[in-house]
Amino acid sequence: MSAADAAAAASGLSSFGLMERAGRAVAATALRHFPHAHRFIVLCGPGNNGGDGYVAARALAESGAKVAAYAFGAVEALKGDAAIAFAAFASSALPINAYTPHDGDVVVDCIFGAGLARPVPDDVADVMRCVANEGLPVVAVDLPSGVDGRTGQVLGESFKASLTVTFMARKPGHMLLPGRSLCGEIEVFDIGIPRRILEAGAGSVTVNGPHLWPQLDHALNPSSHKYTRGHLGVFSGGAFATGASRLSATAGLRSGAGLVTIAGSVAALEVDTTHLTAVMMKEIDRGEDLAHWLEDARIHAFVLGPAFGDLERARQYVAMLRERRLVLDADGITAFREKPQSLFELFADGEVRLVLTPHEGEFRRLFPDIAEDEKLSKIDKALAAAERSHAVLIYKGADTVIASPDGRAAVNDNAPPWLATAGSGDVLAGIIGAHLAQGMPAFEAAAAGVWRHGATAAKLGEGLTAEDLAAAVVPLAR
Known part of the structure; x- marks a missing residue:
């Protein structure tokens, strides 16, 4: 100014x-x-x-x-x-x-x-x-x-x-x-x-909103079918930690993905099948299972991390997903806290295909030096982290910042305070995953996901739960 x-x-x-x-x-x-x-x-x-x-x-x-x-x-x-x-x-x-x-x-x-x-x-x-x-x-x-x-x-x-x-x-x-x-x-x-x-x-810093994704919401046409609308894979936690993946999967379906599959152990899937009908199930209990599943190129994007639990397996799966579009959330982020550079190296080349969704504590685990630099604003920190990781960063909070390695950043302002409720981050991961599966570029997929997340919460009003949020995702405004 x-x-x-x-x-x-x-x-x-x-x-x-x-x-x-x-x-x-x-x-x-x-x-x-x-x-x-x-x-x-x-x-x-x-x-x-x-x-x-x-x-x-x-x-x-x-x-x-x-x-x-x-x-x-x-x-x-x-x-x-x-x-x-x-x-x-x-x-x-x-x-x-x-x-x-x-x-x-x-x-x-x-x-x-x-x-x-x-x-x-x-x-x-x-x-x-x-x-x-x-x-x-x-x-x-x-x-x-x-x-x-x-x-x-x-x-x-x-x-x-x-x-x-x-x-x-x-x-x-x-x-x-x-x-x-x-x-x-x-x-x-x-x-x-x-x-x-x-x-x-x-410069390239703006308020988040539909002006960032014009013509990228892939309006349906008469020739659309479930595979052209994108197939999203969501990894489940153990049998006693399946709720987070269900929230992500439900949000993914509501956000426009043509197919959503939850991947996990037989014990976890047995729980999930009692709660879900339209979401498919895939037994993935070992690296070999995932390798076989990845032979299907029609699975367009993945969500890994919500209540996943097994940090060693998370690192193994992320390495196998390095060529795919991936939303890495929660335990998926924590899995790399000791060696964050090993994560960044997996996604260092080619198009930006990794979306990271850290809250303040998770951000500090991946980018401790950036987090501690008091001279930097939250926007500066998000941009520095995005450049280092070659990923789109969603630096969550009441003033969520979405940043891209190319220097673009958006600050979100439509999220009401009652969005701070257990499971809401799992819903966000599913929305973004659906956008990636439909072919939206990573920055626009993330920005649109954060905007829809906030708009849905504002529409539902105070007292919402994550289940309400996942079931009521608002249309993607142009």
Whole structure:
């Protein structure tokens, strides 16, 4: 966004004109959401975010609202557009540490915005704590001050906003935790930067959604049959751990795979057959059994890991599946915690055919050095891991990131909190497996799977179980 701002100014657009539109958007939003505020307190920083604040303060005063401005840093030191904005405000700004909260105040936070790269100073942190203690509503401009716009991490202290006003596009800090939980409602305003300039600086990171898989959902046609819709193989755990594979298999069928087969021991399959009808069963109890099964090229993709249990056998089976499309989840990931490089080497060549689905703990087992690098955002970590493993990474959590070895990444934002329930990850693995079996490229298969997973949970509502989720997978939106 910083690059887009600079490019817009270089193209001949008035940088102060952009600031004027931004500040007036903030004022209009504050008035719309808090029409009964007794007083608007505009806290202004020393940079352009503060300049937005002085424009907003002027617009609020012109509307007839009661306004008081407070500055972090000497206003005499303001430069460029921020200095012009302060001069146009034509009023004073008291030092920020002079602010005393009162009932009826609405705080407009224009101190730091998205570009903060160091912990907030003590006097600003004191104000943040006072505002929080009084329970005052906060309208944050660009991002709540204290939140790193690149990583979403809190740099010492931050405001918790009721509402965040940002410009042109959301930033990583709006999407990644904990920043996401501090922004409140987010409103994005177009302040006039041309789309071509914005896209030139946007890179390959986006919000997850159907725009990532256009024309890849393979709509059925009259000549379709079960094999053209893809055959998915799901490996079962032992006789007392079969539920996870059933969730994956059911989700795979519901997600469009023409055939789904559960592979496991006779004891496990005897349990599975009492619960499933449309899913086929295949006895696979040894490497030799799997080798024979793999002679059938019509099995297009596999899911291995959910409640699998036997880590040594998991490593053996993964090695045999190295030429196939594979979703590796749960125990399948844990099986390689001692020697993760041995997994990466199996899938190092050719098309990307491995999808890894680690949660935080599993990610640390496979990529300990990347996980511990505090300079990296979750997006950065996912991209580094995807490149190292030559796999698509689904770095799970409330702010799930999907990353590809080619540098693309998507942050998911449609998953409700009640999706955090036992077995939901097994369902996700089955959805992605079905997409792979139908021929979707690995990144798009993973992104679409995560999106469908969240959309299904949102449709079902609070209190869902993994069984509900697997049985109700929503259609794949285009």
